[in-house]
Amino acid sequence: MIRLTIRQMQYFESLAETLHFGRAAAGCGVTQPALSAQISEMEAQLGLRLFERGAGGVALTAEAQALRPRIERILAELRDLESEARRERQVLEGRFRLGVIPTVAPYLLPELLPRLKQRFPHLQLEIREAVTGTLLEETGSGRLDGMIAAEPLDDPRLVHEILFRDPFHLAVPEDEAERIAPPVAQESMALERLMLLDEGHCMRGQALDICGKVKPVAMESFGATSLTTLLHMVAHGMGVTLIPQLARASVQMLPSVRVLPFVDPGPSRTIILAWRRTNPRQADFAALCAIARDAQRSLAAAAAA
Known part of the structure; x- marks a missing residue:
């Protein structure tokens, strides 16, 4: 059974946007090895290669490009849910x-x-x-x-x-x-x-x-x-x-x-x-x-x- 975590999807989103492991990790507030390990675990669970890693940098595979809009929609819904649950907070x-x-x-x-x-x-x-x-x-x-x-x-x-x-x-x-x-x-x-x-x-x-x-x-x-x-x-x-x-x-x-x-x-x-x-x-x-x-x-x- 595939059991993707919210954390893995967040790391995927950050890496897909920055195409740089160091910047993605910094944006998520974690170390680069921690982010890399979660991405590797995500790839293993899905049975897909999501990112091409090479001397020229990082690139999304075709499978990752197809998966990206669905992960972004899931994370957007979660953010909206969190905002709805925090309606007691002050404006802005x-x-x-x-x-x-x-x-x-x-x-x-x-x-x-x-x-x-x-x-x-x-x-x-x-x-x-x-x-x-x-x-x-x-x-x-x-x-x-x-x-x-x-x-x-x-x-x-x-x-x-x-x-x-x-x-x-x-x-x-x-x-x-x-x-x-x-x-x-x-x-x-x-x-x-x-x-x-x-x-x-x-x-x-x-x-x-x-x-x-x-x-x-x-x-x-x-x-x-x-x-x-x-x-x-x-x-x-x-x-x-x-x-x-x-x-x-x-x-x-x-x-x-x-x-x-x-x-x-x-x-x-x-x-x-x-x-x-x-x-x-x-x-x-x-x-x-x-x-x-x-x-x-x-x-x-x-x-x-």
Whole structure:
């Protein structure tokens, strides 16, 4: 009879995520030999080879890849059960794993994290920055408790709450700002030089939607994995890019970049907090929504000053 333990499944989940025995063991709070022994025992009980171990590192076998979603679902249900059993605890207390997309994290978190630390001193917050597709999978499987991203999200496992509307602006080189003549129409020829984030970033699709009738020609030549990189490219006259209102205060510190508004009604994105339907931590999500909105209002005030 196969008798897998919760501990073995937790170790499997950690190793499948990190693909490194040392990091997996550290994440589980055990020694590497202890984790390795449990993984070997799990393989023996299942009669399967789950991980390929070699000089090049660790890789999941096809059998492990097939098994991984089922183990993640089991562990997610167990975590939800534990949360339900601890409803007596205070709001936002204990471990909370939050995912945030890269075009939100660097701008919202500096305002959000100090507020959370001050108001919820017993919160053990873990932050995961990744693109939307990765966060969807990890939130849906239970590896994250919640995620902050932009609409739309198409995953029946999740529900969400709108946090705020985040208008877009156009960042242009300082010496080109007068020629572009704000406010900028979505049909402006200036958008032909629009530089985009790489594939996988939701802002790439949003940027293309905003372009209207203008096809960006720069997108074939340029791409970046971060908005910060794009802004430095703008500062050196390589093109223009979209920036969300959240990032405006940071952009204003770049002397060679000018931020221009769009013609009303301007384009925007909607930022949301999403979580699994089965997650019982409703009070936590409500509190997190409220404090995230407060952080955004502070950023908007700083950008307007």
